[in-house]
Amino acid sequence: MQSRNFTLFSIFCMSAKFKFLYYLTTMVVGILFLVEVGSAKEHGTHDAHKRHSTSSLNVMLHTEPQTVQAGTPTTLTFHLTDAKGEPVTDLMVHHARVLHVLVVSENLQIIGHIHPEDFESRDIMMELEGMYTVHFTFPAAGKYILAVDVITADAEFAEYLYVAVAGEEKLTDTVQDFRREKVVFGYTDEGGDRYTKAVSLTDGEGASTYQAKMEAPDRIKAGEMVHITYHFSQDGKPLTDLVPFLDAPMHFAIVSTRLDGIVHTHGTVPGSEDTGKMMRKDPHTGHKMKKAPTIGHQHQGSTPEKFGPTVMLMTTFPEAGVYQIFGQLKHGDQILWPSFMVEVTE
Numbered sequence: 106m107q108s109r110n111f112t113l114f115s116i117f118c119m120s121a122k123f124k125f126l127y128y129l130t131t132m133v134v135g136i137l138f139l140v141e142v143g144s145a146k147e148h149g150t151h152d153a154h155k156r157h158s159t160s161s162l163n164v165m166l167h168t169e170p171q172t173v174q175a176g177t178p179t180t181l182t183f184h185l186t187d188a189k190g191e192p193v194t195d196l197m198v199h200h201a202r203v204l205h206v207l208v209v210s211e212n213l214q215i216i217g218h219i220h221p222e223d224f225e226s227r228d229i230m231m232e233l234e235g236m237y238t239v240h241f242t243f244p245a246a247g248k249y250i251l252a253v254d255v256i257t258a259d260a261e262f263a264e265y266l267y268v269a270v271a272g273e274e275k276l277t278d279t280v281q282d283f284r285r286e287k288v289v290f291g292y293t294d295e296g297g298d299r300y301t302k303a304v305s306l307t308d309g310e311g312a313s314t315y316q317a318k319m320e321a322p323d324r325i326k327a328g329e330m331v332h333i334t335y336h337f338s339q340d341g342k343p344l345t346d347l348v349p350f351l352d353a354p355m356h357f358a359i360v361s362t363r364l365d366g367i368v369h370t371h372g373t374v375p376g377s378e379d380t381g382k383m384m385r386k387d388p389h390t391g392h393k394m395k396k397a398p399t400i401g402h403q404h405q406g407s408t409p410e411k412f413g414p415t416v417m418l419m420t421t422f423p424e425a426g427v428y429q430i431f432g433q434l435k436h437g438d439q440i441l442w443p444s445f446m447v448e449v450t451e
Contacts, residue, residue: 161188162262164253175246175272181206183253185235192235197256200351200371201298204237205254207358207367211247212279213429214306216358216442223299243268244303247276250360252367265366277307279362281427282446289317291439298351298435304442315339315436317443325449327425333418335372335432335443343414350435354408355416358431361424372416372434374409422449 162185169180183204185193196203201222208217219239221227228238243249252265290311292300320334335355337344350356355372422428432443 160259162193162255162257162264163187163190164264164266166251166266166268168268173243173268173270175243175270175274178240178242180238180240181251182231182236182238185237185253185255192233193255193257194233194235195257196237197258199256199261200353200356202351203232203255205252205369206239206241207252207254207369208241208243208303209250209252209358209360209364209367209429209431210245210276211249211364212276213360213362213446214277214280215244215249215303216306216431216444217241217301217303218356218358218433219301220299222297223295223301240301242303243270244305245274245276246270246272248364250364250367252358252369254369263367263369267364283448285320285445286316286318287443287445289315289441289443291315291436291441294435294438294440298440300440306442306444311442313339313439315344315441316341317432317441317445319443319445321445321447325422325447327422327449327451330419330421333420333430333447334375335416335418337414337416337434337436337441337443339436344436345413346411346436347413347416348411348435348437349408350433350440352408354412355418355432355434357418357420357433359420359422359428360431361426361428363426368420370418370420372418372432374412375415375417422447425449425451 165184165186167182167184169182170177173179183206185196187193202220204221206217206219208219209215219241221232221237221239224238224240226238226240228236231238247270249268249270250265251268252263254263255261290309291313292302292304293312295301316338318336318338320336322331325331337347347354353371354374357368357370357372359368359370360366416434418430427446427448429444429446432441432445434441434443
């Protein structure tokens with residue numbers, strides 16, 4: 106009897122142990138399941154953040170001082186947000202900079218090309234909030250157009266804004282100049298492909314002089330690709346030792362007298378792989394003067410360490426009118442700013 110009772114008691118104890126182990130196992134499995142689900146949700150959220158698409162870009166400009174005065178250094182802060190109002194912070198470096206700012210006066214005589222990296226006061230913490238700052242001194246009172254040019258992981262964007270500058274010294278009237286050969290000035294690089302000052306096409310204050318010749322068709326038609334060739338020399342000798350500037354043979358800012366947008370595009374070295382790619386591109390890609398999600402990043406390949414004396418521009422003008430083609434390239438430590446005006450017909 107005692108032996109039987111012991112056996113039953115043992116069986117009861119074993120059954121209780123199994124139940125305890127069963128419940129314990131079930132609880133552990135449940136906890137692990139919840140942990141895995143939470144981890145998966147967190148991972149999924151992280152992946153969703155990575156896959157977030159920047160479908161649009163909004164740009165707001167803040168100036169300090171609020172009223173921009175000619176001759177007074179001005180801080181320009183661009184606040185970048187997406188369609189949901191969230192700050193855009195995932196800018197990719199393109200042409201050696203995260204953000205390009207082009208400044209052009211309404212008389213098409215003053216040009217600037219600046220970036221946040223050009224200044225020691227660059228604030229990375231502000232950029233984490235989608236705010237990017239540059240500094241510029243507008244030399245004369247009047248209207249200026251500013252183009253902001255960025256690339257995210259999803260797309261490339263170009264937006265433009267206008268700035269009204271006050272002051273006694275006014276911008277001169279627009280002068281139409283269709284010469285194809287000019288003396289152009291070189292300005293000494295401030296270091297690292299930087300030149301943060303305004304450049305005037307008429308002040309002749311450069312540190313060096315060069316000769317530039319532009320060859321273009323006699324008639325340029327709107328909507329059709331045009332090949333424009335530049336030749337550079339100094340003291341009558343062709344320049345064969347031009348060097349890349351901001352990862353391109355030459356930068357261009359193309360602006361019409363309507364001041365209705367800026368095309369920021371890049372030149373190629375004739376005979377290079379880049380030129381072949383450009384020849385095969387859709388001629389209407391990336392040349393819109395109006396606000397658009399894409400604009401003019403044509404230079405995608407590699408630039409020779411030295412080249413010249415010829416650089417080629419291939420572009421399409423969207424409408425008839427008069428355009429100023431501002432150029433920017435480098436020779437030694439000199440940054441050249443050749444500029445030529447063209448008329449485009451229907």
